[in-house]
Structures are given as structure tokens and as C-alpha cells.
Amino acid sequence: MGGDMGQVQGKVALVTGAASGIGAACAETLAREGARVVLTDLDDPRGEAVAARIRERGGEALYLHQDVTEEARWAEVVAETERRFGGLHILVSNAGIGIIGMTVEMSLADWRRQMAVNVDGVFLSVKHAIPAMRRSGGGSVILMSSVAGLRGSAGLAGYSATKGAVRLFAKSVALECAMARDGIRVNSVHPGVIETPIWEKLPAGQGGGRNAPIDARALAAAGVPLGVPGQAQDIADGVLFLASDASRHMTGAELVIDGGMTAGRVGNLAAVRQA
Numbered sequence: 566m567g568g569d570m571g572q573v574q575g576k577v578a579l580v581t582g583a584a585s586g587i588g589a590a591c592a593e594t595l596a597r598e599g600a601r602v603v604l605t606d607l608d609d610p611r612g613e614a615v616a617a618r619i620r621e622r623g624g625e626a627l628y629l630h631q632d633v634t635e636e637a638r639w640a641e642v643v644a645e646t647e648r649r650f651g652g653l654h655i656l657v658s659n660a661g662i663g664i665i666g667m668t669v670e671m672s673l674a675d676w677r678r679q680m681a682v683n684v685d686g687v688f689l690s691v692k693h694a695i696p697a698m699r700r701s702g703g704g705s706v707i708l709m710s711s712v713a714g715l716r717g718s719a720g721l722a723g724y725s726a727t728k729g730a731v732r733l734f735a736k737s738v739a740l741e742c743a744m745a746r747d748g749i750r751v752n753s754v755h756p757g758v759i760e761t762p763i764w765e766k767l768p769a770g771q772g773g774g775r776n777a778p779i780d781a782r783a784l785a786a787a788g789v790p791l792g793v794p795g796q797a798q799d800i801a802d803g804v805l806f807l808a809s810d811a812s813r814h815m816t817g818a819e820l821v822i823d824g825g826m827t828a829g830r831v832g833n834l835a836a837v838r839q840a
């Protein structure tokens with residue numbers, strides 16, 4: 566850090582869900598590449614710790630408490646970002662939750678909570694960040710979707726509904742910005758199985774009400790062609806590309822970082838040969 570040729574040198578970035586996993590890696594990577602970063606989350610101790618780590622390494626970072634589902638707070642967070650850092654160029658709308666369960670067993674409250682964080686939160690982020698980005702002369706909006714936003718998955722119907730919504734929301738906002746000639750690009754990112762704390766928070770064991778963590782490595786061994794889960798840094802590297810001018814001709818696109826999950830299955834031919 567502190568070099569003068571970072572890939573996002575001089576830009577101001579806002580990352581939601583930045584206290585953990587993918588969001589923390591995005592904030593640290595953007596800071597390393599020269600951006601001044603505002604990190605927001607519900608988890609203040611972890612969020613402050615990530616911001617402190619960035620500052621220890623010579624970067625500029627500010628942590629703010631934020632529930633992405635609350636509109637009034639969005640106006641404050643964007644205003645504080647402009648006040649502290651003089652503008653806004655990069656939005657990484659990353660905060661999200663996953664609730665597992667068969668649809669017939671899912672409560673309406675769980676469905677709504679997941680929609681509120683994953684969809685309302687993304688809508689509010691875009692609604693409030695874009696005017697600030699226009700005042701700054703343009704920028705890049707990156708919305709965290711999922712492989713679950715590209716294909717279905719039993720037990721994840723509600724989550725898939727939210728991530729599919731994010732995917733097409735990104736494309737539509739990309740077109741609105743293109744129409745406005747405002748210099749803002751909007752893209753979605755689609756991680757596969759990434760080893761982050763989210764897997765320890767997913768309520769598993771459908772119908773049983775157990776709270777068993779899911780082992781991302783076992784899941785990846787069974788369902789990811791490359792055989793291993795991705796790391797948060799693998800997603801942050803893609804986000805950095807979308808945030809930087811290296812992706813200046815990309816808007817309304819999907820960046821899939823999934824170890825081959827959406828390409829198809831491996832091993833079928835070998836199984837047939839053995840039979």
C-alpha cells in the first residue's frame with residue numbers, strides 16, 4: 566500500500582457486509598490498490614478490526630455501523646462517505662444472508678428477512694449510491710449475487726429467488742446508467758462455494774431445526790469441478806477487476822467465479838466406463 570500505481574488509486578469505495586468473509590477481502594483488496602474505503606456492517610467489533618488492519622498497512626478506511634435494510638441510514642452513510650472522502654466511485658453491495666430450508670417448511674418471516682437483506686438492501690444501496698457517484702463523475706457498482714442466482718438448488722429456493730433478483734436488477738440498472746451516460750457501470754458477481762463464515766450461520770438439517778454448520782470443503786469436494794472451495798480473495802480479485810478501469814467496457818455482465826460449478830459435472834464418463 567502507499568504505492569502510487571494502485572489499480573483503483575484515488576477512488577472512494579463503499580463495501581457493505583465488510584466485517585467478514587468476501588466483504589472484508591474486498592475492502593482490504595481495494596484499499597491495497599489505492600482506494601479509500603468505507604466499510605459497513607452490523608458486526609461492529611469485526612468491522613472496526615478490518616478497518617484497523619487496513620490502516621495499519623497504510624491504507625485509508627472508515628468503519629460505519631449500518632443495517633442495509635434501513636433506508637434512512639443509507640442516506641447518512643453516503644453523506645458521511647462524501648464528507649470524509651470527497652466522493653464515491655465504487656459500490657460493492659455485498660451484505661447478504663442465506664436461509665436453508667424446503668419451501669413448504671419455510672416461514673414467511675424467514676422468506677421476508679432474506680428478501681429484506683439480499684434484495685431490499687441491494688436496491689437501497691444502488692438508489693442512494695448512484696446520485697453520489699454521478700456527483701463524482703461516474704464509477705462502478707458491483708452487486709454480490711451467487712451461483713444460486715444462475716440456477717436452482719433444492720433447499721435454497723428463497724435464497725435463489727433473492728440472488729436471481731439481484732442478477733436482473735444489475736442488468737436493468739446498468740441500462741439506466743448507460744442511458745443516462747453517467748459513466749457508471751453495473752455488474753453482478755456470482756461466487757460458487759467460498760470458504761467463509763456464512764456456512765457456519767446457515768441453519769441446516771431441513772425440517773429438523775438443527776443448527777449444524779455446513780462443511781464448505783466437503784460440499785466443494787462433492788459439487789465443485791475443481792474439487793476445492795474458493796477463498797474470499799478469489800472473489801475480491803474479481804471485484805477489483807470490475808471496480809478498476811480494466812473492465813471499462815463491461816456493464817450489465819455476470820462475473821462467475823465458481824470453480825466450474827455452472828459449467829457442468831465432472832466424472833460422469835468415468836462412472837459409465839466402470840459400469
Ligand SMILES: NC(=O)c1ccc[n+]([C@@H]2O[C@H](COP(=O)([O-])OP(=O)(O)OC[C@H]3O[C@@H](n4cnc5c(N)ncnc54)[C@H](O)[C@@H]3O)[C@@H](O)[C@H]2O)c1
Nearest residue numbers: 582585586587607632633660661711756758759761762763
Ligand atoms: N460464501 C459463499 O459460498 C457465497 C457464495 C455465493 C454468494 N455469496 C454471497 O456473498 C456475500 C458475502 O457472503 P460471505 O460468505 O462473505 O458471508 P459472511 O456471513 O461471512 O459475511 C456477510 C456479512 O454481511 C453482514 N450482514 C448480514 N446482514 C446484514 C445487514 N442487514 N446489514 C449489514 N450487514 C449485514 C454480516 O454481519 C457479515 O459480516 C453474500 O451476499 C452471500 O450471499 C457467498
